Amino acid sequence: MFRNKWTILIVILLFAAIGLSACAQPTPEVVEKVVEVTVVTEKEVEKVVEQTVVVEVEKEVEKVVEVTPTPEPATMVTLNLNLGTEPPTLDPSLATDTTSIEVIGNQMVGLTVIDPDTNEVVPGLAESWDISEDGMEYTFHLRQDNNWVKYNPGTGEVEVQRPVTAQDVVYGVKRTLDPRTASDYAYVLYIIKGGEELNNADIGAMSDEEAQALLDAVGVEALDEYTVKFTLADPAPYFPSIASMWVAMPMPQEVIEAKGERWQEPGFIWTNGAMVLTKWAHDDSLQQIKNPYWWGADDVQIDVIDYVMVTEASTAYAMYLAGDLDAVGAPQDEIDSIKADPVLSQELMIAPSPCTYYYGFVNTKAPLDNADVRRALSAAIDRKGLIDNVTKGNQLPANTFAPAMIFGSAAGDPDIAPWALPEDMGGTGYDKAVELAKGWLQDAGYADGSELGTITLMHNTSEGHARIAQAIAAMWKDVLNIDVAVENQEWKVYLNSIKKDVPLEEVPHVFRLGWCADYADQNNWLNEVFNPEMGADRLRLQDAQEYIDLMDKARASTDPEERKALYKEGEKWLSDTHAAYAPIYYYTTVSMTKPWVIYRTAGTVGPPLDYTWKLDWDAKKAALGLQ
Amino acid sequence: MLQFIVRRILWAIPVLLAVTFFTFALVRAIPGGPFDFAGDRSLPPSVVANLEAKYHLSDPLWQQFCSYLIGDTVCRPGDDSGRASKGVLLGDLGPSFRYRGRTVNDIIATALPISFQLGMMAMMLGIGIGIPFGVLAALKHNTWIDYSATLVAILGVSVSNVVLGPVLIWFFALKLGWFPVATWAAEPLFSGIADKYIAASEQIPMWVNIIPKPTVDFFMHAALPVFALGTALSATIARMTRGSLLQVIREDYIRTARSKGLRERAVVVRHALKNSLIPVVTILGPMFAGVLTGTFVIELIFAIPGLGRHFVNSIGNRDYPVVLGTTLLYGVAIVIANMLVDITYAWLDPRVRLE
Numbered sequence: 001m002f003r004n005k006w007t008i009l010i011v012i013l014l015f016a017a018i019g020l021s022a023c024a025q026p027t028p029e030v031v032e033k034v035v036e037v038t039v040v041t042e043k044e045v046e047k048v049v050e051q052t053v054v055v056e057v058e059k060e061v062e063k064v065v066e067v068t069p070t071p072e073p074a075t076m077v078t079l080n081l082n083l084g085t086e087p088p089t090l091d092p093s094l095a096t097d098t099t100s101i102e103v104i105g106n107q108m109v110g111l112t113v114i115d116p117d118t119n120e121v122v123p124g125l126a127e128s129w130d131i132s133e134d135g136m137e138y139t140f141h142l143r144q145d146n147n148w149v150k151y152n153p154g155t156g157e158v159e160v161q162r163p164v165t166a167q168d169v170v171y172g173v174k175r176t177l178d179p180r181t182a183s184d185y186a187y188v189l190y191i192i193k194g195g196e197e198l199n200n201a202d203i204g205a206m207s208d209e210e211a212q213a214l215l216d217a218v219g220v221e222a223l224d225e226y227t228v229k230f231t232l233a234d235p236a237p238y239f240p241s242i243a244s245m246w247v248a249m250p251m252p253q254e255v256i257e258a259k260g261e262r263w264q265e266p267g268f269i270w271t272n273g274a275m276v277l278t279k280w281a282h283d284d285s286l287q288q289i290k291n292p293y294w295w296g297a298d299d300v301q302i303d304v305i306d307y308v309m310v311t312e313a314s315t316a317y318a319m320y321l322a323g324d325l326d327a328v329g330a331p332q333d334e335i336d337s338i339k340a341d342p343v344l345s346q347e348l349m350i351a352p353s354p355c356t357y358y359y360g361f362v363n364t365k366a367p368l369d370n371a372d373v374r375r376a377l378s379a380a381i382d383r384k385g386l387i388d389n390v391t392k393g394n395q396l397p398a399n400t401f402a403p404a405m406i407f408g409s410a411a412g413d414p415d416i417a418p419w420a421l422p423e424d425m426g427g428t429g430y431d432k433a434v435e436l437a438k439g440w441l442q443d444a445g446y447a448d449g450s451e452l453g454t455i456t457l458m459h460n461t462s463e464g465h466a467r468i469a470q471a472i473a474a475m476w477k478d479v480l481n482i483d484v485a486v487e488n489q490e491w492k493v494y495l496n497s498i499k500k501d502v503p504l505e506e507v508p509h510v511f512r513l514g515w516c517a518d519y520a521d522q523n524n525w526l527n528e529v530f531n532p533e534m535g536a537d538r539l540r541l542q543d544a545q546e547y548i549d550l551m552d553k554a555r556a557s558t559d560p561e562e563r564k565a566l567y568k569e570g571e572k573w574l575s576d577t578h579a580a581y582a583p584i585y586y587y588t589t590v591s592m593t594k595p596w597v598i599y600r601t602a603g604t605v606g607p608p609l610d611y612t613w614k615l616d617w618d619a620k621k622a623a624l625g626l627q
Numbered sequence: 628m629l630q631f632i633v634r635r636i637l638w639a640i641p642v643l644l645a646v647t648f649f650t651f652a653l654v655r656a657i658p659g660g661p662f663d664f665a666g667d668r669s670l671p672p673s674v675v676a677n678l679e680a681k682y683h684l685s686d687p688l689w690q691q692f693c694s695y696l697i698g699d700t701v702c703r704p705g706d707d708s709g710r711a712s713k714g715v716l717l718g719d720l721g722p723s724f725r726y727r728g729r730t731v732n733d734i735i736a737t738a739l740p741i742s743f744q745l746g747m748m749a750m751m752l753g754i755g756i757g758i759p760f761g762v763l764a765a766l767k768h769n770t771w772i773d774y775s776a777t778l779v780a781i782l783g784v785s786v787s788n789v790v791l792g793p794v795l796i797w798f799f800a801l802k803l804g805w806f807p808v809a810t811w812a813a814e815p816l817f818s819g820i821a822d823k824y825i826a827a828s829e830q831i832p833m834w835v836n837i838i839p840k841p842t843v844d845f846f847m848h849a850a851l852p853v854f855a856l857g858t859a860l861s862a863t864i865a866r867m868t869r870g871s872l873l874q875v876i877r878e879d880y881i882r883t884a885r886s887k888g889l890r891e892r893a894v895v896v897r898h899a900l901k902n903s904l905i906p907v908v909t910i911l912g913p914m915f916a917g918v919l920t921g922t923f924v925i926e927l928i929f930a931i932p933g934l935g936r937h938f939v940n941s942i943g944n945r946d947y948p949v950v951l952g953t954t955l956l957y958g959v960a961i962v963i964a965n966m967l968v969d970i971t972y973a974w975l976d977p978r979v980r981l982e
Contacts, residue, residue: 089727096665154826179673182681184665187674200673204680261710261728267828282729282737283932284811308810310930318796319808492659492945495667513667536669 076289076303077617080325081610082316083307086283090264092246093176093183098516104246105607106288106305107271111140111169111228111243114606119354119405119520121240125164125250125272126228129243135235135558140243142166142226145295148252148270151278160293161252164272166222168250173220175256176247179203185247188518191239193219193231235556237563238407238521244606245519274300274611283309290611301614320592323624326615327593327600332464335392335590347592350394353603354405354517355587358398359457359472359510360498363580364540367452368509372444375579377455377510379419379437380479381472382430383585390471391464393590397421398583400571401515401525405605408522408554408567411586416568417576420583434479441480449482458487458508460494465512468584500537511538514587520605522567527551530574530581539580547573596620632966639962646958647715647951651692654942654950660684661724661945682724695721695951715955721948725941731952733830734937738921739956740836741811742933745852745925746918750911752857753864758907760861761868762900768873776865783862788855792928795851809930812848813839852929856922860914867910871903878902904975912968916960920953 087100092108095101113124126140148161148168176183177198190196194217203211219231232239242248252270259268266277274296275288286307290300308324310316313331320328330338330348338344359381361374368374383397399420402409410416414426419436421427428436446452457473459465466488473484487508489497496502498511518524529535531551532544541547547570554566574580589603596619601608620626662678663669670678679685683694683703693702698714713719720731764776800808815821815831816838824831839845875881876899884894921935934953941949972979 086726088725091727094727153828179677180681182674182677184662184670184674184678186677187671196673199677262828264728265828267826281932282726282734283936308930309932310809311936312927312930314793315796315809315928315930318793318801321801322804322808324808491943492664493657495664495669496658499669515667 077301077615078304078306079302079610079613079615080306080308082319082325082328083286083309084316084329085311086309087286090269090277090280091261092172092249092251093181093186095246096184101246101607102610103277103286103288103307104249105273105609106275106611107269107273107277107291108246108249109146109273110245110249111142112240113609114241114244114520114604116601116604116606116609116612119605121244121520124244125169126243129240135237136232138230138232138239138243139223140169140228140230142169142228143295144226146272147293148272149276149291149293150255150268150270151266151276151289153267153278158276158289158291158293161270164250165225166228167225168252169228169248170220170222171253172249172251173247174198174215174218175251175253177218178215183247185245188242188245188247191232191234191236191242193217193233195219195233235558236523237555237558237560238519238523241407241519241521246607274609275305285309288611300611301617302611305610317592320594323594326597326613326620327591330590330592332392332590338592344592347594348590349593349600349602350588350590351602352396352403352405353587353589354403354520354605355514356398356401356403357395357468357512357514357584357587358401359512359582359584360539361579361581362498362504362507362509362511362538362540363542363578365504365507365509367444367446368455369542370444371578372440373446373452374582375576376437376440376444376480377476377482378417378575378579378582379433379440380476381420381582381584382475383420384422384430385475386468386471387585390467391585393588395585395588397425397427398586399427400575401530401581401583402522402567402571403586405603406517406520406522406525407560408564409525410568410571413568413571416572417579417583420575437480449476449480452482454483454485455510456485456487456508457510457512458489458494458497459512460491461488469512498538500540513538516587517605522563522570523555526567526570526574527555541578541580543578547578594620594623596623628970631970635962635966635969639959642962643955643958647696647955648692650951650954651695651947654945654947655688657942657945659945661947682722695948715951720952720955723946723949725944725946725949731948734949735934735952735956736830736833736836738932738934738937740833741813741931742921742926742935743837743919744813744839745811745849745856745931745933746915746920746922748849748853749856749860750915750918752853753860753914754911755861756857757861757864758868758904761865761907762872762895764865764869765872765876766895773869777869780862780865780869783858784866788859788922788924788928791855791859792852792925795855796928799851806850807848809928810848811929811931811933812842812844814842814845816840852925852931855929856918856925860918863910863914864907867907868903871906872899875899875903901975905972908968908971908975912964913961916957916964920957920960 083099083102085099087103088097089095089100090103092104095104109124111124111126112121114120115122125142125146127143129138129140131138142164144163146164148164149158150161152159173189173192175181176186177189177195179199179201180203186199190199194214198214198218201214221229223229230239236242250272255268255270256263263269266280269277271277274291274294276291278289279285279287286309288305290303291297294300310319313329316325316328317331317334319325338348361368361377363369387395387397397420399412399417400410402411404411412421412425414421418427419433423429441449457469459469469486473486476482476484498507515525515529527534530539530541531548532541533548550566550570550573554563554570557563557566575583591602593600596616597613598616599612599614601610601612662675676685683691686694686703690702694712694714696714697716698719699711703711710722712721718732720735723729723731723734726734760776760780764773767773796808800806815835817835818840820835821831881894881899884898921933921938923935923939925931926933926935937949938953941953
């Protein structure tokens, strides 16, 4: 009896094994063969396909061609990169994160573009723009040769749809601001007249006419087919920068309305940029091919970008070493060994990146309610030592909030917090800074740091942040004899713990955060982050009226030099005189690049525009043995 | 038998309801919501309000739970947003908050087949290595074979995949170059059907993705992660088998079988092994459920687009529907696995009755 059952078990197991592995006729072999032929010679394709297909159903034709979107590697210049993670969306209205923006930046082009080398605003879809006398109206003149294109997964072709017009820009902007779209970044467009009112409206409770009136009141209109005019709520000299952002891109109304949320899938999505989305295997890979109909197609060398989504840094690095990737972020643990390796060190590239790492002080919490105490803490951070021994990525010591590539930045200016800078950068050096710090502590009435009591320093849970926090806590202890309690919390819990409305007894004295540029202007830094009337005011600034006035004046001024001067004053107020926070370092991107990459972008303010990369294709083929 | 299965399924309903309820409540009890912040920037209240309205988070909690269970059409009458959910009872797990435009059903349909393929192969490897090694160690009790098998098993249990994975990559993929470093290369066996969905830009249904085409590329990509996961499982299985078999082999009825002059093989395979498998089968059930619904570490290290990451990351993202969907899926897998375990009991040991 049970012998039978035993056999049954074995049979079942075998069956399962076979089912999963060995069994299975591969799909009609005809198809696969045809695929190969189609790839090899382009002209004979049609014939061959038709011959085979005669036998098959008509649908098979589609299938045959459809398997060919991946062009043969050796004839198509292919760039292999790692996105690191699945882009949460490819819808320009909804994107907030760098991954989505990297992909969108390749396939869409806004009115303006941030040049990846200079980080300056250059013409994009708009060839030129005029600014009215009062700085309240911006008129953009659009190119007439930009078309919406779409990838057809049935034929593997890129198909031209229709020209991109001013109306598409108007639709895109209004769509982002429409509360029903629920765009996270809609607030960026509040600078447009009527934008904030529309986005704040409870549109569900309104009649259609009322809703339409709000939409019509938004200050963006198509003057003709190729001219679009923006009317602003306040003067904003940085508006051309905003016009480069994804939330203000043209969008194809007919597709979005027809396909709903799935319009961003390959085969549906219409785009107007250098690349076309052909494949999006969620959590796994994404592919874009060159848009042959784009106005700048002649300058685009890359035919295909193959992205993988490898989260684990050491795995991505191993793939780079194996030749699967053309560039990769260098894992922090590997930096020492890379620098020591004669070959790999040649491939290491460190570039400044538009981000700043800082420690915020809660300005109202004793004993940090005294500017001298805060300045002493800030000066007692050995920024250079931290970079050389802990972060190791050649970051730059920061004495201001905005890094050098931002308009109006005063980074490295020794007028501001010179004690934060080493001597070779024009600062006082750390030894001197320690003396100053001790003096300020005494000015504040503390003969010794231990009199301050325990200072709590909180960061979000991460190995890197923990190392930095331990190092800084040790510096404060060694130099000023201050006791520091280091705590950490999960990211979202953490962000709630450092909110402005958390009671003083619960909020930590010091918290860590970073900031990266949305656009290359100080307004995005000093004003949006730290102005108590604009941002989250986690610092709980004291006597901030002077600062607020500076920000308002700088925002309204149309004279670039005056704006720079005002922002410099703002930086000094924040980092030095009030020492409301401690700037620590300006980020760098630390990456490895294969020798066959001739040109690449890195650390850009806007999207990295991967399609502008240039490869020595013969060298890549030779190195990887591609035929 | 049928009656047993039906009863177990009926019992599973209140269990899964309780799982849904507690997960629903717990995930909302964690500080921080899905839309408070974009990155580290806090969003203006009006923007948060728009997002919460879109995803119905501004509704009262009971209504949200009701909507989740039986759908917007019943619990949110007059909803004309065009995105009314049908409710989890009809298999609609709702939209993801994080991946805009994707539903939890889409995510599971894409990721589960991959975790399933990895898990199945690893389980087969684990059982295929674990049981013979366990038997061998028990039969050669206190010999060098036993000691070395035990040593290997202890190593297998204690060396974590966090270590083993990168070591395998470094040695077999980078040094020897035998296998690709990472990623998964499964094409659906029924690629013709999949292609029709791709051509129409539609989500490929789960059943199409679940059986991979047995290409060389597929097995080359699968080799390292399956080995890493399979050996870890086999170590547990081997230890369990050895311990249990050692106990059974000292039973009287084994001595009886031997004294009747049965061949040693028949004694071990038919009489001893079968009975000793009961504890092994008990751990196999939950192991199966766990492995099939995704293994976070292996999938992370080998960049496999399975379900494991969604289990973990959805909590950090406060992506409530994904947390609920994956938890429920795991619950269903556990219920089914335990039912299979119970059925196997009855078959392994005739004294057990399914009642």
